[in-house]
Every structure is written in structure tokens, then in C-alpha cells.
Amino acid sequence: MPHTLLLVDDEEKVLEFMEPFLRQEGFQIITAANGREALQKAKEQRPSLVVLDWMLPEMSGIDVCRELRKTGNMGIIMVTARTDETDKIIGLELGADDYLTKPFSLRELVARIRSVLRRLEGHGEASVEMIRGELTISEAQLRVWKRGEEITLTPTEYRLLLTLAAKPGIVYSRLQLLQAALEDDYLNDERTVDAHISRVRKKIEDDPANPVYIQTVYGFGYRFGDRT
Structure with missing residues (x-):
């Protein structure tokens, strides 16, 4: 259709x-x-x-x-x-x-x-549900909940969160995130990922200034907290 x-x-x-x-x-x-x-x-x-x-x-x-x-x-x-x-x-x-x-x-x-x-x-991912701390991420439904309450994410925000949450503790450079979550549209604009990460943090973190889920690795990029 x-x-x-x-x-x-x-x-x-x-x-x-x-x-x-x-x-x-x-x-x-x-x-x-x-x-x-x-x-x-x-x-x-x-x-x-x-x-x-x-x-x-x-x-x-x-x-x-x-x-x-x-x-x-x-x-x-x-x-x-x-x-x-x-x-x-x-x-x-x-x-x-x-x-x-x-x-x-x-x-x-x-x-x-x-x-x-x-x-x-x-991209037609298989039906998978990930539990990360207080977050539940449904790949089948493209939806996210925190403490049972649904969080509204844009498609781009969802892809970024899914990419990071799939491998907790693994550090991704901005370029890797651009390629994995945003495809090749922004390859010359790595600052774009910072704007999207900021929005995701405001939605999923209790304190976006001290994030538990999406952590900054200074000088390199981001990782999903492996203790969540």
C-alpha cells in the first residue's frame, strides 16, 4: 500500500x-x-x-x-x-x-x-522484546515503555536507542551510530547524532544531565549502560 x-x-x-x-x-x-x-x-x-x-x-x-x-x-x-x-x-x-x-x-x-x-x-526486524533496566523495547512494535508507561520516540530516536541498547557496554562512535541508525544521510554531519541523543535522554532518563542509559564516552561517542 x-x-x-x-x-x-x-x-x-x-x-x-x-x-x-x-x-x-x-x-x-x-x-x-x-x-x-x-x-x-x-x-x-x-x-x-x-x-x-x-x-x-x-x-x-x-x-x-x-x-x-x-x-x-x-x-x-x-x-x-x-x-x-x-x-x-x-x-x-x-x-x-x-x-x-x-x-x-x-x-x-x-x-x-x-x-x-x-x-x-x-527494516522488518524479527519480533524481539528487550528489557533494559526499567525500559522495555519492542522491535516488533517499534515501541518503548518505561515503568509500564509508553514513551513516544521518533523513528530516528528509536533506531538510535535500539542500536545502543542491543549491545550494552559497547562504545559506538558518532560515525558508527550515523551509519547504523541513520544510514548514510548524515555521514558528513556527526553533530546530528548529538541532537538526537539529547532528545532520547530527555525522554528515557530520570536525570538527563546524569544519564544511566545512554552514556557519553568523551572523545569517542556513546554507549548504553551495561549495569541497567
Whole structure:
């Protein structure tokens, strides 16, 4: 069954640029021209992924991203003309799975969309449930619970957590995490993993400043605590 994409941009020409090509690639397309319309359509039609412009009328793309993350695990790709690296980190920390700077090619957009969707689908892993301390991680359902209460993670956050939790005590470099959990989209941007790790810690740690689960190995990368 084809995936449904929600394209959100207040410039009609941008939507006209993206929509026909994405339909040819086999996606079902719905569109929205402002933030409030985007939230309403996302709620009603539950798209697999949202391609979300940063600058929108009525409600910014950042605010839309924040609200979407409260309601579901759909993929989110932020699209913006802003090139400041700080803006990128902000977008990722608020829950975006990827960040694309204008101008971009349609083939690059499709590649990014397919990459996020693969992470969302979990690459078809076998049904496995891991218990790590107070965390329960279901590979079959792509879900995580802590003390019985479900934690909402983005597909990218889930893949990072799963990669680390599968081998407690093993140290992963940022590059290894990028390759294992984020595939090859970010190979020249290792800081991306720090933003995602920060978000995961805020969700799973009792004290994110003193993490028990995802620990920093200074000068190298991260490991999952082997005493959890």
C-alpha cells in the first residue's frame, strides 16, 4: 500500500514543484498551505511522513513539528531556506527526522523520504522484546515503555536507542551510530547524532544531565549502560 505524504508549504509554486514528482514515485499526496491546516490534515488523514516548511503563516513549522510529536510517530522532514547550523539542531531537537535546505533536488528529497520511511518501518526486524533496566523495547512494535508507561520516540530516536541498547557496554562512535541508525544521510554531519541523543535522554532518563542509559564516552561517542 503506498505511503501518504503531507506536503506543507505556503508557496503554491513549491507544492506544484514537489507534488507531481512525488506522485510519480508512487506516493499518495495531500497538501496544506499553513500550520493549522497541516495539523488538522495530519490528525484526520494520518500520513506516513510530513514534508514541513519552516516558515509558515498562522503557525510556524517548528510549532507544527512540536505538536505533531505529541500525537504520533509519523516521519517529519523540515524544509527551509535557513542555512544556520543552529537552526538545524533546533529542528532536530524538536523532533524532526531530517532537515533539507532549499534549494534541493527532487531526487534528494525522495531519497530522504525513503530513508526516513525505512527507519519508521524498522527494516522488518524479527519480533524481539528487550528489557533494559526499567525500559522495555519492542522491535516488533517499534515501541518503548518505561515503568509500564509508553514513551513516544521518533523513528530516528528509536533506531538510535535500539542500536545502543542491543549491545550494552559497547562504545559506538558518532560515525558508527550515523551509519547504523541513520544510514548514510548524515555521514558528513556527526553533530546530528548529538541532537538526537539529547532528545532520547530527555525522554528515557530520570536525570538527563546524569544519564544511566545512554552514556557519553568523551572523545569517542556513546554507549548504553551495561549495569541497567
